[in-house]
Amino acid sequence: MVINGARGRVALLLLVCAAARPAFAGDGLLQNGNFEYAPDGSQMNGTRVTGPHAIPNWESTGFVEYIDSGTTQGGMVLSVPEGAHAVRLGVDSSVRQQLSVTNGSYYSVTFSAARTCAQSEKLRLSVIPGHDDDAPNELPIQTVYSTSGWDSYSWAFIAAQDGAVTLVIHHADDGVDDPACGPIIDAVAIKTLTIPNPPYSQDGSGGSKNDLLRNGGFEEGPYMIPGSAACGVLVPPMDEDAVSPLPGWMVMSYSKAVKYVDVSGTRAVELVAGVEAALVQEVETVPGADCRMEFSVGDAGDGCAAACDDDDANGNGIGMRVTAAAGEASTSVAHCSKGGRWERGVLEFKAVESRTRVVLFSAGYHTRSDGSGTLCGPVVDDVSLVCASSTPPPARRRLLRRR
Template sequence: MAFYNGASVVALLLLVSTAARAAGDGLLLNGNFEYQPSKSQMNGTRVMAENAIPYWKITGFVEYISSGQKQGDMLLTVPEGAHAVRLGNEASIEQQISVTRGMYYSITFSAARTCAQSEKLNVSVAPGPESGELPIQTVYTSSGWDSYAWAFKAKRGLVSLIIHNHGEDDDPACGPLIDSVAIKTLYPPQATQNNMLRNGDFEEGPYMFPNAAWGVMVPPISEDDHSPLPGWMVMSDTKAVKCVDSAHFVVPHGARAVELVSGLETALMQEVRTVPGRSYRLEFSVGDAGDGCVGSMQVKGYAGQGSTTVTYSSQGTGGHTRASLEFAAVADTTRVVFVSSTYITKWDGTLCGPVVDDASLACVSQQQPPARRLLRL
């Protein structure tokens, strides 16, 4: 029988800690940054050694922040747990993840601004060309923290997730706070004969933190194959849509829906193969998420050259109405688009809007073939 002293146990734990995390739904290893760096590797709040934060590699000006810490007159808070990291100029955090080649994954993390500037974050996986720039200058919650999603297709079995702040502020420490980094395997649904829309019920989407009652923001994404909301693209310059779940919101159908929180600045879009001349019917639900969003809501649905406007009077307590649109396809590909034509804010000043859910598209008639002409000899 072998016996191990305390030093051996510590060495074994350190060896295990260098292994890559096998991807599964949930937080990355030390994804909430509760495992702290050693004080000998810190200079005040700044982390000095690249491997000081367990399971993470850092570059640039990175700070380890405790909830309640002050920055000038600002009191820094942490959404979950007691710690987070702050990315200053040209700072990044990186972790290796074991994934399945060819599979799709969504990354969810929480972020908060700490400086009066248009902060952006670059999220990428290496090796591979996949990266995305996430604008975080708009704050969608009263706490100042928002959760964001980004997706990628694994090109190899071992990848490095990198979250980078390219900031160029005069204050090198100026930058966003990052907390609660999680991953989820995506299984993009396919179109069916009954519903030509992929993921029309929005059930497949990013990881949502069980204790987070603010939903997950999906920022602009123009490639549906790499969307954390499979099948759908978010068309905007800087604004996002919000994924909401039935655990924290009122959802018209199933467990998830999408809240259009940015008015005319953001559209939800999907391209569908159609046959010119055939008639199709688009159906969808419009309502409110039961999150205190009160007012007259309007959602415009577009398909081909057809459109419909759905008005819903929200009391902020939940409810929905069903809408439909029939149209004739004029091309081999038809865009289905949902956009909110109203801007609504809640009592605390945060953006909100109508919920869209349970969207379906089906062919209702086929183009008749031309009549045969009889030739007389």
């Protein structure tokens, strides 16, 4: 919607005034989170936004463009992930919005991004003021995990105060000459995270009341834009002390992600990056305790089951394979299904240290059968860990962090 004339200027003034007040950080899109409310034409130079408050509810800095769906630049059609409009962040540019938060609460931000011209585009997300030991997290977006050309990403933070904080999405300098070069951003949403504390029961999923793992069923995770459940939300790699948008779990990788998906109405994780990204959780254990880890392996029904045609040296179909490791033990579970079936994996081991890391990763690389080359992989769900001679540790405040 382009706002013109005297009435348009009044409407724009009201929108700018609304932007001066922090939005309530509930579940869903931020105010004008899909950028469908357009800048006034007087604050545009072609596609470039010329005023810092031109985009309703947002403040912009640097070379920021307001993109219409179907816009062509340099012979390339720019992809708008949701709706008819989005923004493009040039080199060293950012958009920001104030949020109303509660001190000590955990929040996950979901947004969609499409890479345009640079091969090493990275986005840096932060909140101001931030938590004492939080640093801006860089999210690499050079790998595309969908056939549409864009992906949904997630990021999380702890509120450092009551009241207003500013969410900043910044495109760092990639060393390119074109100041307009940068990713397209759309559909920015937020969700308050709730963290289940062990011991708890995963009724109906094979879990146990003495389960040491948090969020083993993956039911708590980043916000999914309605209608995008089939595409999933990427959970990027994290530093040791980063807050996770997937409570209880971290992603260990240099630049690859895992995908938070909805499979037949339940949430799970698709291991889309092979051995380059591992799903990790660390728990307190008693050295010498006998432990049993269980997990389910399936697929997302996205055509990745074509990997079932792969054969090993003996001509046996090996399908997709998930490796689980904990303590000094490991096991692999093969999955060869075209949807609707799950394999149950079991890993028995003896705890060696007072803290044990549970690790899950795809043992191979897979792409969809449609010829697009889109990365995909096996899906894991219903992960549990029970140690016979140990007592689950008490709930702690830093539930989303790994030491």
